[in-house]
Amino acid sequence: MLKELKETEQEMLQMNAQLExxxxxxxxxxxxxKADYRDICEENKQIREYIEDMHSFLIPYFNNIVGADDNDEDNEGVKDMEIDKNNTDEDNEEKDDDVDLEFDEVTLGPFLIELFRQQQQQQQQQEVEQEEQGDEQDQQEEEKQEESENQQEQLGEQEKQRDQQRQ
Incomplete structure (x- = not known):
């Protein structure tokens, strides 16, 4: 029995060592x-910052292009935009133009979605403004019509009074 206990104890110690x-x-x-996860998170952060930088440059630029007046044949609004202000680093030194920015679906996809969303909002806002203007015009027309009806009633009453005075 003692021998069996020693064997069991040794087996347990071996199993314990293997488990450890x-x-x-x-x-x-x-x-x-965990290290890989941290690296991936850091890369994601860098990608997000890169996309935000691209958006901060592209959205105002394309909004300027899209929002240019139709009468502005030379696109003066686009020419007036100072691109170099957006092309500076933290020390206000102009960045190297040699740096190639890749415009691929990763950077342009979210940008295009944001640009589309902003255009939709602008269209909706314009539609609301047009409806409000239409409502104001309708209200003004109704007021004018009421005024003309009131004037006609007054003229009718004045004519009745004249007729009564003549009789």
């Missing part, structure tokens, strides 16, 4: 995954 080794391996794997 496996735990260490899993901990190392977990730490590697």
């Amino acid at each position: 080794e496996e735990i260490e391996i899993v901990k190392e794997d977990c730490n590697e995954l």
